Amino acid sequence: MDIIPAVVQVVVEGHLKELLYWFSDEMYRRLWRRAQGHFLVRLRDHLDTGPLEAACAAYHHSSGPGAPVVHPMSRLVRALLVKYLLDLSLRELEQAIQWNLLVKGFVGYALFEAGPDHATLARFEQWVWEHQPRTFFDQILRQIDEDFPEERGKAQMGDTYALRANAATESLIRLLRHSCQRLLWALAESDAQGHGWVVSQLDAEALFGTDDEVKEYRLRPAERRQRLESTVVAVVWCLSAVRSWLVEHPASVANDAGRVTTWLVHLDKILADEVELRHDEHKQGIAVQEWPKEQKGSYRLASATDPEATYRVHGEQIDFGYNVNVAATDSFIREIRADTGAQPDALAIAAVLSAQQEHLGAVPAKFIYDKAAGTGKWHAAVEKVTDGRTQLVAPLIPYEQRRARFGPDDFVLSSDGQSLTCPQGQVSATAYRSQSGEGRTFRFAAPQCAGCALLQPCRGEQAPATHMRQVYISDHRSVLAKARTYARTLEFQQDLKQRSIIERIIANLVRYHGARHARRRGQSKCDFQAKMNATAFNIRQWLRRLERQAKAPVEALTLCLRVESAC
Numbered sequence: 001m002d003i004i005p006a007v008v009q010v011v012v013e014g015h016l017k018e019l020l021y022w023f024s025d026e027m028y029r030r031l032w033r034r035a036q037g038h039f040l041v042r043l044r045d046h047l048d049t050g051p052l053e054a055a056c057a058a059y060h061h062s063s064g065p066g067a068p069v070v071h072p073m074s075r076l077v078r079a080l081l082v083k084y085l086l087d088l089s090l091r092e093l094e095q096a097i098q099w100n101l102l103v104k105g106f107v108g109y110a111l112f113e114a115g116p117d118h119a120t121l122a123r124f125e126q127w128v129w130e131h132q133p134r135t136f137f138d139q140i141l142r143q144i145d146e147d148f149p150e151e152r153g154k155a156q157m158g159d160t161y162a163l164r165a166n167a168a169t170e171s172l173i174r175l176l177r178h179s180c181q182r183l184l185w186a187l188a189e190s191d192a193q194g195h196g197w198v199v200s201q202l203d204a205e206a207l208f209g210t211d212d213e214v215k216e217y218r219l220r221p222a223e224r225r226q227r228l229e230s231t232v233v234a235v236v237w238c239l240s241a242v243r244s245w246l247v248e249h250p251a252s253v254a255n256d257a258g259r260v261t262t263w264l265v266h267l268d269k270i271l272a273d274e275v276e277l278r279h280d281e282h283k284q285g286i287a288v289q290e291w292p293k294e295q296k297g298s299y300r301l302a303s304a305t306d307p308e309a310t311y312r313v314h315g316e317q318i319d320f321g322y323n324v325n326v327a328a329t330d331s332f333i334r335e336i337r338a339d340t341g342a343q344p345d346a347l348a349i350a351a352v353l354s355a356q357q358e359h360l361g362a363v364p365a366k367f368i369y370d371k372a373a374g375t376g377k378w379h380a381a382v383e384k385v386t387d388g389r390t391q392l393v394a395p396l397i398p399y400e401q402r403r404a405r406f407g408p409d410d411f412v413l414s415s416d417g418q419s420l421t422c423p424q425g426q427v428s429a430t431a432y433r434s435q436s437g438e439g440r441t442f443r444f445a446a447p448q449c450a451g452c453a454l455l456q457p458c459r460g461e462q463a464p465a466t467h468m469r470q471v472y473i474s475d476h477r478s479v480l481a482k483a484r485t486y487a488r489t490l491e492f493q494q495d496l497k498q499r500s501i502i503e504r505i506i507a508n509l510v511r512y513h514g515a516r517h518a519r520r521r522g523q524s525k526c527d528f529q530a531k532m533n534a535t536a537f538n539i540r541q542w543l544r545r546l547e548r549q550a551k552a553p554v555e556a557l558t559l560c561l562r563v564e565s566a567c
Contacts, residue, residue: 024110031101039543040082040106046546047539048143052077055135059127071116075108076124079116081136082107083125084536087514090118090125129528137336137531137538138359144332144542145360154329155366155495157502158352158373160345161510163338163526165309165321166518169302172274172290173216173228176235177208178304179270183263187242190260194245201241207234229288232275236286239267266307273297299342306521312341321518322526326534327352327367328505330498331541333534334360338527346373350381353390363390368499371395376476377438379483393495396480396487405460411442411471420471424452431473439474509533 035041053073060069082103083093096103097115109115116124128136145152170178188195209227219227242264271277273296278287301307302320312319319341325348327335335352349369357363363386373379373394382392412421419429420442426449431440446466449455459469474480486492509515515533518526 020112021110024112027111028101028105031105035102038102039540040085040102042543042547043539044106046543049074049077051139051142052136055132055139056124056128058131059124071120072108076116076121078107079121080125080128080532081535081539083121084513084532085539087512087536089519090121093121094118129525133524133528134359134531137535140535140538140542141332141334141360144538147542148331148545151329151332151334152360152362153365155368155498156327156329156334156364157499158325158327158349158367158369159499159502159506160323160325160348161506161515162312162314162317162319162341163322163324163515163530164319164517165303165306165341165526166521167303167305167309167320169320170304171216172270173224173231175270175302175304176231176267179263179267179301179307180207180235180238182304183238183242183260183267186259186263187245191245191249194249198238198241198245202238203234206230207238225290228275228290232271232277232288233286235267235271236277239264266301266304269297269299270301273300299340308340308523309521310340310342322523323348324515324526324530325349325352326502326506326509327356327364328502329364330501331545332538333505334364336530336534338523338530340523344372345370346375346378349373349378349392350385353382354385357386365389366391366393366495368495369394370499374483376474376480376483380476380479383479391486392483393486393492394483395496396484406454406458408471408473408477411473413473413477420473422454422458422469422471424454424458426452434472437472437474438476439472442471442473444469444471505537509537513537 032041032044056073056077059076060073079093079097082088082096083090086093086096086103088096094115094117097107097109098104101111104111104115107115184195184198187198214223216224216227242260246260274291276289276291278289299310302311303309309321312321312323321341322338323341323343323345324336324338325345326333335356337348337352337355339348346369349367353363353367367382367390369378369392371394373392374396378394379392382390406423410423414420418431419427420431421427422444426444428442428444428448430443430445432443433439434441445468449458449465449469452458455465459465459467463469506515513533513536515530519529520526
């Protein structure tokens with residue numbers, strides 16, 4: 001005997017879809033009420049995803065054949081936010097949407113609806129990375145600025161952290177072989193005939209080794225040198241063969257020439273950074289000598305799996321991957337970008353500030369950094385890119401701690417910049433542009449210095465008195481002078497005390513938002529990941545600030561009542 005009468009079953013079956021949606025809405029209504037403190041519930045009530053949906057609307061085809069849209073843009077946008085808010089992989093995100101009711105309700109699926117699979121989520125994320133790489137970061141910041149407009153004018157702190165590459169480093173021999181494989185694969189995809197001809201010209205055994213060759217880590221130093229030499233020679237011949245084919249058959253690889261050229265450039269760089277090639281007098285043989293470690297290139301490639309990653313050296317800490325520069329107030333990250341690991345920290349400061357001006361329409365009054373930015377070059381770059389609206393605050397090393405002898409600050413530059421006067425009153429108008437820096441080198445002839453009482457403190461103990469005295473004057477001399485004047489003030493010391501805030505922000509990114517390890521390969525993808533990690537951080541901070549703001553009137557009223565009762 002059925003528990004439910006037949007007539008009721010008929011009615012239910014006739015309106016099953018509507019009843020399921022009603023049941024789902026009722027369940028979610030009760031769930032939201034019980035989970036009011038959960039951050040996804042609060043974000044659901046406060047976040048406006050309209051601008052994000054509009055920016056990503058082109059992901060769906062507006063016309064043409066195909067099945068109707070299964071997963072609306074509003075759901076895909078929220079799903080991508082959840083991925084970074086909870087630091088999930090694509091498969092973990094698929095499972096969370098399927099079985100976690102809070103996540104499923106936030107994304108927008110009814111209880112009985114199936115969510116997207118990881119492949120659908122991956123396609124959408126890749127599209128966003130290719131077409132809207134910073135939209136999520138910028139749009140969330142704009143909504144934060146609407147709630148807290150004072151954030152736009154706050155001082156910002158800057159620092160970097162290492163984003164470790166999603167690739168393993170390779171030995172030099174393995175790197176050369178793997179890179180040649182990638183080059184030949186790229187050529188095969190664009191021109192099978194050219195690939196066949198190039199392979200026929202190669203010494204495959206020297207280039208790629210044999211199946212039974214001794215593992216590299218078992219070789220003696222002399223044997224490793226011999227294998228390296230034979231591999232390098234084979235690589236050189238491979239590059240020559242590929243270039244010869246490209247010159248003779250430019251039309252055959254016209255569509256995919258970029259990929260082939262990219263690997264040619266990578267291999268040229270590896271050879272230039274790692275080894276010295278010497279041709280004999282007849283230009284027939286090649287002698288190969290590996291550079292000492294200290295003479296190798298600073299932007300060395302170390303993996304053909306991710307050739308855009310390089311070594312990031314900070315003191316004794318060495319990481320292979322990317323150098324991520326962060327600019328933040330005491331509450332929110334205002335800009336973030338990932339560069340290759342070997343790029344100096346201060347080099348990205350101007351780009352970080354320029355991006356804020358371009359995408360958010362504002363730059364901070366002060367930008368606080370560590371001593372890596374404490375030179376005139378970086379102060380001038382910040383002044384130029386912000387039209388003087390941002391003051392770079394960074395510790396400057398006193399000149400007397402860098403050298404014992406007189407330096408550029410001890411010499412007086414004329415108002416027109418055409419002559420330089422030494423501490424003893426001698427004047428030099430002989431100047432040449434420096435080939436290694438942004439400035440000029442003034443020269444004082446030996447007769448000008450003859451018999452000078454300040455000869456030793458000016459020239460030092462090593463320089464002979466018969467040699468000329470050269471003084472390098474930077475183009476950024478006036479900017480650096482302003483920075484030194486400000487560095488003597490109490491306000492400068494107070495500014496530097498704020499810099500530790502950025503360390504806590506970076507620690508939060510690394511510990512709770514998966515910002516230490518790259519999930520994908522390539523600088524642009526790592527930059528997208530960094531921006532999405534920062535977006536997740538900003539959203540959580542945004543909700544905390546809103547919660548404190550809502551509690552403030554209640555706490556103030558409670559305090560007043562306590563004071564009145566005490567009186």
